[in-house]
Amino acid sequence: MTVETITERLGQRVGEALLDTRTHKETRLYLTVDPAAVVDAADELFNRMQARYVITAATDQRRDHGAYLITHFFSFDADDVYVAVHTRVPEGNPRIDAITPTVPGAGWAEREMRDVMGVEPVGHPDPRRLVLPDDWPEDLHPLRCDFSTADSPAPVTGMEMPMKDIPEGAVMVPVGPYFPTQHEPESFAVFVEGETVVGSDYRGFYNHRGIEKLGCSDLTYNQIPFVAERICGICGFVHSCAYCMAVEEAAGIEVPRRADYIRTVFLELERLHSHLLWTGVAAHIIGFDTLFMQTWRMREPVMWLCEKLTGNRKTYGMNIVGGVRRDIPDDAHDDIERVLADIEREWTALAEAVPGDRTLMARLRDVGYLSPEEARNVCALGPTARGSGKRIDVRIDHPYAAYDELELSAPVEEGGDTLARTLVRLAETPIAISIIRQALARMPDGPVRAEIDEDISPGLEGIAAVEAPRGESFHWVLTGENNRPARWRVRAPTYANLQAIDAMIKGDVLADVPIDIGSIDPCYSCTDRMTVIDRRSGQMRVMTREEMLGSRQTAEHTGT
Amino acid sequence: MTIASKLKEALLCMKAGRVTLPYPFEPHDPEEGFRGLPKVDVNKCIGCGGCANVCPARLIRVIDKDQSTRVLVFLYERCTFCGRCAEVCPEGAIEMTRDFELSTDDVHDDMIGEYHIFMGPCERCGRCYRPPTALDKLMKPGMREDTIDRKCPMLCPGRTEEKE
Numbered sequence: 155m156t157v158e159t160i161t162e163r164l165g166q167r168v169g170e171a172l173l174d175t176r177t178h179k180e181t182r183l184y185l186t187v188d189p190a191a192v193v194d195a196a197d198e199l200f201n202r203m204q205a206r207y208v209i210t211a212a213t214d215q216r217r218d219h220g221a222y223l224i225t226h227f228f229s230f231d232a233d234d235v236y237v238a239v240h241t242r243v244p245e246g247n248p249r250i251d252a253i254t255p256t257v258p259g260a261g262w263a264e265r266e267m268r269d270v271m272g273v274e275p276v277g278h279p280d281p282r283r284l285v286l287p288d289d290w291p292e293d294l295h296p297l298r299c300d301f302s303t304a305d306s307p308a309p310v311t312g313m314e315m316p317m318k319d320i321p322e323g324a325v326m327v328p329v330g331p332y333f334p335t336q337h338e339p340e341s342f343a344v345f346v347e348g349e350t351v352v353g354s355d356y357r358g359f360y361n362h363r364g365i366e367k368l369g370c371s372d373l374t375y376n377q378i379p380f381v382a383e384r385i386c387g388i389c390g391f392v393h394s395c396a397y398c399m400a401v402e403e404a405a406g407i408e409v410p411r412r413a414d415y416i417r418t419v420f421l422e423l424e425r426l427h428s429h430l431l432w433t434g435v436a437a438h439i440i441g442f443d444t445l446f447m448q449t450w451r452m453r454e455p456v457m458w459l460c461e462k463l464t465g466n467r468k469t470y471g472m473n474i475v476g477g478v479r480r481d482i483p484d485d486a487h488d489d490i491e492r493v494l495a496d497i498e499r500e501w502t503a504l505a506e507a508v509p510g511d512r513t514l515m516a517r518l519r520d521v522g523y524l525s526p527e528e529a530r531n532v533c534a535l536g537p538t539a540r541g542s543g544k545r546i547d548v549r550i551d552h553p554y555a556a557y558d559e560l561e562l563s564a565p566v567e568e569g570g571d572t573l574a575r576t577l578v579r580l581a582e583t584p585i586a587i588s589i590i591r592q593a594l595a596r597m598p599d600g601p602v603r604a605e606i607d608e609d610i611s612p613g614l615e616g617i618a619a620v621e622a623p624r625g626e627s628f629h630w631v632l633t634g635e636n637n638r639p640a641r642w643r644v645r646a647p648t649y650a651n652l653q654a655i656d657a658m659i660k661g662d663v664l665a666d667v668p669i670d671i672g673s674i675d676p677c678y679s680c681t682d683r684m685t686v687i688d689r690r691s692g693q694m695r696v697m698t699r700e701e702m703l704g705s706r707q708t709a710e711h712t713g714t
Numbered sequence: 715m716t717i718a719s720k721l722k723e724a725l726l727c728m729k730a731g732r733v734t735l736p737y738p739f740e741p742h743d744p745e746e747g748f749r750g751l752p753k754v755d756v757n758k759c760i761g762c763g764g765c766a767n768v769c770p771a772r773l774i775r776v777i778d779k780d781q782s783t784r785v786l787v788f789l790y791e792r793c794t795f796c797g798r799c800a801e802v803c804p805e806g807a808i809e810m811t812r813d814f815e816l817s818t819d820d821v822h823d824d825m826i827g828e829y830h831i832f833m834g835p836c837e838r839c840g841r842c843y844r845p846p847t848a849l850d851k852l853m854k855p856g857m858r859e860d861t862i863d864r865k866c867p868m869l870c871p872g873r874t875e876e877k878e
Contacts, residue, residue, distance in 0.1 A: 373770065380770035380796045448726055451733050458745070465749035465810070471796040479801065480747075500726070507722035 155203065155233045157183045167198040178403070181552070182617055186240045189250055192226070195239050196253040196260075199228045206231055206546070207533050208628050210253075210263035211643035212271035214299045216245045222273050224250055225643075226260070227617070227630065231551040236617045238630070243273055252278040259533035262653060263645075270297040285359045288313040296367055303364070303371055318355040321345055329667055342655070342671065349663045354656050369642040370634070375401055375610060378642065379473045382629075385644060386677055387468070388428050391420050392622040393644065394473035396629040399554060400642075401475045404616030404633050407604055411556070413477035415597040418556040419490075420460070420472060421620065422586040422593070426497065427456040428623035429579045429586070432675045436576065439672045440517040445508070452500050455493045462489065477603030487594055494587050505580050518573040522658040522670035525570055532653040536625025537582070538674045541575035543568045548621035560592045572666075572673040579675075609637045622647055624675045648677045749797040749810040751790065754829050758807035759786070760844050761831035765799035765808060774799065778842045781835030788827035790816075 157177045164185065165172050171191030176184040187195050199205040208227035215223045221242035228237040243250050252275035254260045264275040265284035272295035275281070286296070289310035295301065320326050330341035339360070345353040365385060369378050382397040383390035395417050402409055430453035437445035457467040463486060464470035472478045482490075508514060524534065529542040539546050547564035549557045565581035567574035614633045619626050625647030634640025651674040659670045735742055744750070761784040766774035773792035777785045800808040816825070833842040834850075 372772070376768065376798075377770040377772075380794060380798070384794070444723060444727060448723075448730065451730055454733075461748060462745040465747050465797065466795065469794065469796075471749065471798075503722065503726055507719050507726065510719035511723070512719075 155230055155235070156180070157235055160199075160203065160230070160235065160237060161185070163203065164195055164198055167202075168194050171195075181234050181236065182403075183235060183237045184240065184615065185237065186242070189224075189241050189243055192224075192239065192241045193251045193253055193256055196226055196228075197256045199237060199239070200257045203230070205229060205237065206530075207257045207259045208236070208626075209630075209643065209645035209649075210260060210267055211630055211641065212267040212273055212297065213632060213641040214271065214297065215242070215640075217299065220245045222248055222271055223641075224267065224273060225630070226253060227628070229552070229619075229626075231546045234552050236552070236619070238615070238617065248273045249276050250274070251276050254278050254280075258531045259650065259653065262649065269295070271295050272298065282316045285362055287360070288315055296364065297370075299371075301367075303367060315357055317343060317357070318353070321352055323347055324352050327664060329671070338676075340676075342667075344659065344664065344667055346664055349665075351659045351662050351664060351667060354659055356652065356655065358652075366642055366644060370639050374636075374638045375475050378639070379475070380469075380471060382644070383469050383471070383473070385646060386622075388431060388677065389424055389622040389624065389627070390468065391424050391470055391472065392620045392627045393629070393646070395421060395555070396618045396620040396627050397631070397642070397644075398473045398475050399618035399620070400616040400629040400631040401610070401633075401639075402616070403618060404614040404631050405475075405606075405610040407476050407606060409477050409604055410601045411598050412481070412600045413602045413604075414556040415593050416478045416482055416602060417473070418560070418593045419482065419590055420464070420470060421555065422589045423456055423460060425586045425623045426583060426590075427453050427460075428675075429583045430456070430497075430501075432579060432623070433576075435675075436669065436672050437514075439669045440514070442514065445504075448500075448504070452497055452504075455496060459489060459493045462486070474603065476606050477601070479603070481602045482594075482597070490590065490594060494590060498584065498587050501583055505583075508580070509577075515573065517666075517669060518571070518576055520571050520573075521662050521666040522572040522575075522673050523570050523661075524654055524658050528657040529570075529654065532657065533650045534625075534654045535647040535650050536622065536675075537575050537578040538625065538651045538654060540564060540566045540578045542570040546626075548619045548626045552619055554618065554620060556593055556596075557589075559596065560589055562589050572669055575673045612640065624648055624677065625651060646677060648674065652676060744812050744814060748812045748814070749795045750813040751795070751811050751816060752788070752793065752797070752799055753809050753811050754786065754788065754827065755807045755809070756829045756831060758805045759803075759829060759831050760805055760807075761786070761833050761842070762804065762844065764802045764804065768798045768802050770794065770796060770798065778833075779830070781840055781842065782833050784831045784833045784842050786827075786829040786831065788829070790825040790827055 157180055160183060161175050168187060168191040171188035172185065173188060174186035200207055205228040208229050210227070211225045213223040213225070215221055219242060221244050224241045224243055226239045228239070230237070241250065250273055252264050254264050254275065255277060261280060262284055264278055265280070265282065267273055268275055268281070269283055269285045291307050294307060324345040324347050327344045327346055328341070329344050331339050341357045343355040344351055365381055368381060373381060379394040379398055383394040385393045430449045434446040434449035437443070437449070460470060461467040463482060464472050464480060472480060524538065524542045526543050529539050529544055534542065534544070535546070543566060545564060545566050548554070549562060550564055562585055565578050567577050610633050612633050612635045616631050619628045627647055628645040630643040631639050632641040654674065655671055659667050662670060763776040766776045766786070771792045771794050773789040775787040777787060779785050795810070797810045800810050834845045835841065836843050
């Protein structure tokens with residue numbers, strides 16, 4: 155489907171309500187529609203034309219347009235087209251029809267839009283707060299321009315966490331506030347009948363760092379890559395790369411080809427160490443610590459290699475708008491090849507041993523089933539989607555960096571269970587090694603960074619997506635005044651994949667929940683509170699900060 | 715099948731042997747090119763403030779203490795070791811050392827670096843500025859005792875045009 159067909163079909167559906175269209179290189183389509191037609195447009199794109207919903211962004215444009223700009227993003231993966239549907243909601247009446255009843259995957263994004271920008275999604279089936287803390291004032295929306303990064307409302311005690319009602323006959327088991335095996339805080343409430351899971355609820359975002367706010371208030375274009383890199387502790391390069399590509403697209407900056415290849419090498423090195431890490435973590439979750447130790451041992455040389463090439467083992471600090479900061483010297487090729495060869499040899503041995511291990515199979519097969527329909531509804535990404543038979547991979551669908559010149563494939567499994575997601579990752583690892591080798595062999599000579607002398611003019615927009623080890627990482631940048639972005643929207647893959655957990659764990663036994671959750675390779679933010687249930691009354695409430703501090707002090711005194 | 719798999723797995727582990735490093739009992743230096751704690755050479759610094767302008771963590775503060783002293787304050791505890799300051803410094807006054815052992819057992823160690831740079835006051839607007847050449851800097855009042863009662867005024871670039 156080309157941008158022309160999409161525009162034409164949307165025009166037929168919403169008619170006069172399609173106010174403006176703009177394309178960029180036949181791969182980006184920016185539409186402006188009347189607020190009244192936004193649900194129709196989303197329905198036409200998602201349900202009729204079978205686009206994939208990506209994310210929703212809200213931008214404060216009250217000063218220039220007297221309105222909030224709401225943007226729904228969709229992707230036509232088979233046709234390499236991203237569609238942005240812009241809508242301007244008047245300042246005086248910040249309400250817009252929710253698209254969640256039509257596009258189920260938009261559930262979280264529209265709740266977030268209400269939290270951070272104060273634009274009410276009318277008709278949202280689950281209008282609870284998502285991102286902001288429970289004690290945050292109702293009428294304070296942090297992404298609005300009149301909210302300063304220095305503002306901080308006083309904490310309030312006695313607020314309740316808005317949880318879903320427990321189904322009749324079920325009991326709630328908290329998985330969290332500290333994930334039992336992943337060493338990351340999160341808060342799942344799992345509803346069980348006996349051993350069987352019948353539903354769940356999730357409350358996260360407790361350590362929301364406001365990075366998007368920083369990016370559209372305090373920071374300049376070239377400060378953001380280093381902050382973006384810290385969005386994720388594993389796939390940081392993915393975020394800095396996607397951000398830089400979005401700015402480069404918006405400003406029309408031509409990146410030297412060598413820089414594209416260097417970015418590709420590091421993206422794949424990151425996938426390599428991320429998948430090795432995940433294999434270890436997954437093994438650890440099901441109590442197979444030998445595998446955990448061995449995969450992490452295999453992973454370590456990649457970290458040392460990156461330290462040698464970039465100056466740091468994790469936060470590489472390589473990306474900058476216009477290219478990369480360090481070249482890969484020719485004499486480093488041997489070092490890289492040595493690390494790759496070692497991993498390839500050991501990984502092959504491991505990949506041969508693992509599928510024969512009956513204990514492992516017993517824990518992975520037929521648990522955490524995610525049907526292809528459900529995967530599409532929640533807009534699952536990466537190995538989570540590919541484990542459910544969805545052939546989507548940004549590297550192939552929307553080629554970026556040097557992927558258009560390299561040979562690669564996206565392994566797909568039809569099983570939909572945790573084993574399928576594991577097999578996808580096992581198969582992706584040798585492909586990553588092959589991509590690095592190809593990129594190093596074909597890397598052209600030349601500069602690694604474009605010289606940018608002029609300021610970037612305001613009002614331009616750019617979309618970039620990168621296939622992170624966990625799925626598509628999506629960045630949208632709208633340029634602003636004073637050489638800094640007016641809005642920078644980030645959607646990490648776990649944002650979509652976490653919404654699939656509810657469907658995945660239903661019908662499983664409680665003991666499988668940790669590996670089900672672990673199988674999407676989640677990246678949580680941190681959460682800092684507890685849910686306690688009074689056993690006699692069955693009442694659920696959230697412990698306050700004071701109570702937690704109190705209990706900590708008691709624990710210290712009694713030495714527990 | 716299971717037995718064979720277990721044997722293969724055991725073989726993997728045995729081949730690997732012991733891999734844990736004896737660090738911190740033995741030093742483990744990072745690779746060449748590692749970006750550790752930035753070190754500022756005050757003798758090279760010209761006080762342009764370019765480092766403060768690009769620092770993503772915004773930990774470098776530029777404070778003009780008086781008419782001829784510019785103080786660069788590095789709040790090192792916020793440093794993310796990206797090395798942008800060293801990259802943009804026109805004089806090469808900042809070097810990323812390989813020092814990564816920054817933990818301390820002294821609670822009063824606030825990890826602040828203060829660097830005093832002699833600038834030179836513009837003799838009309840009174841603000842700190844960098845004299846164009848080293849010789850000009852020598853001519854600034856306060857730099858040398860014999861320049862204190864110098865007659866000819868030194869002006870910052872904006873003011874020089876005004877004079878002409």
